[in-house]
Amino acid sequence: MGKNKLAIFGLSVLVFFTALAIFAPVIAPYDPTEIVAEDTMGPSTQHWFGTDDYGRDIFSRAVYGARISLTVGLVAVSISISIGVLLGALAGYFGGWTDSLIMRFVDVMLSFPSIFLILTIQAMLTPNIYNVMVVIGITSWMGVARLVRGEYLKIRELSYVEAARAIGCSNKRIIFRHILPNAQAPIIVAATLGMAGAILTESALSFLGMGVQPPMPSWGNMLMDAQAYMRDAPWMAVIPGLLILITVLSLYFIGEGLREKSDVRS
């Protein structure tokens, strides 16, 4: 199947969801945290996605939830990419003991079952949206670090880097101005897939009650509420999950499209 078509499909969906998130106050017909109708009403023309266990409008909550879930994903992935690029660049560029030290640290971090590490850190902090972003960010940079290190190992041997060194460029300048732009393609692919991962992790954390706290809606904590009403209000469980699925799928398609285009290998 045309990877391009899938990527364009993914991009359109993502743009649409981003628009929903940005214009949530205009689009959402009701206040997402107010009780606006009877509880657990099925989908209807007034309430497209039905109402939840408190009688809040699920469509409005889903629209605001897009705001929370996309923001958490974006900020978390920015943190993990920053850490990963910095450590990977230092390890790959300098080599030697800097490299050994950083890569052993990566090995240690990769030896945790990641969700368990995230839960442990999160349980020790006050569970709120900012901590969720930071915790996901600081526990998911290892793959990026390995990837960036590999790129730097390769690029630092190229003659233009030697030329830069010969004309007296500082290490800092070579690392960030000369090598980084040439390593950006795989980093962008990793960031796209990383954002998908961050959204999934956020939903799992919120689902376990350790992420975004009610009454603020996130797709994950809407699912947590849904669990107790599987028999009476199955739409409460179906809709937020579908939204997560579609968002993550779109990011994967975009990532694959970019990978294909820039000829980056997995």
Place this chain on the structure above:
Amino acid sequence: MRTFVIRRLLQLIPLLLGVSLISFFVMHLAPGDPTALFTDPSIDPIELARIRANWGLDQPVIIQYFYWLGNVLRGNFGTSYLTGRPVLAEVIERLPATLLLMIPAYLITLLITIPLGVFSAIKKGSWFDNVVTVLTFIGMAMPSFWLGLMLMLLFSVQLGWLPTVGMRDVLAGNQGPVASFIDLIKHMILPLTTMTILSLAGLSRYQRAAMLEVMDQDYIRTARAKGLPERTVIFKHALRNALIPIVTIMGLSLPGLFGGAFIIETIFAWPGMGRLGVLAIFQRNYPLIMGIVVFSALLIMLGNLLADIGYALVDPRIRYGKK
């Protein structure tokens, strides 16, 4: 090979130290006190101080860490705050339930993933490949707990075919071994399916990529040029080489399966190590959290090591230790 294995086993020691050090400090540097969850708020302060001293919480964190480490080296992982029983006993008691899901999930995944990935690669661009590709992407994009909830919604709540949560029905245990076994299987189906679908998706993609890469090699062209039938080319020449990377992935997918177990056991109230771990975190049951972290990290590391050894065994191009 022997030197390689010994060297790798020795390398596990600093890794495990790092893992335990990080988890210990993350837990202990956090504000708040685990005693709050296990004691009455109106407790006599002297009694509370005695409990804290008993748990070693009155010491500086670094002292506590070395105290813990000293005990672990003597095989003592401490006792659970909640039950007062040894941590090791609690973990080992829960392990069979976790393995009961993990091992079948692992085997079923391999059984399905290899043919699926190989056939998609051979028929690249066909409708079969497209369907598999889209399905694997959907599988990777689904939150594990949501897939579990959806299966539960369909098969337990709507159709009523399978039990929703737990591992055994209280009544079935009294109806003889056969009824009790059938009951166990019924409880296993949903968590097992959830786990399998999740690991299946990523692995099939990987197997497909591995097969595609091999099909592009010169020796495949040579085999075809010799006039070998396509079947021989695929099964004798390509497949054997395409299976090599899957050995690595088998080891590397262990952390994912473990991570999945934490969530899946929690939704299905499956009495395994994962659920124990999540509860321990909620209760700030420090010794139990440490025990589970060290135990799962060790299993993950051994999985990686086995993958590397397996890699050397199946691929004659790789020989560790002889340079």
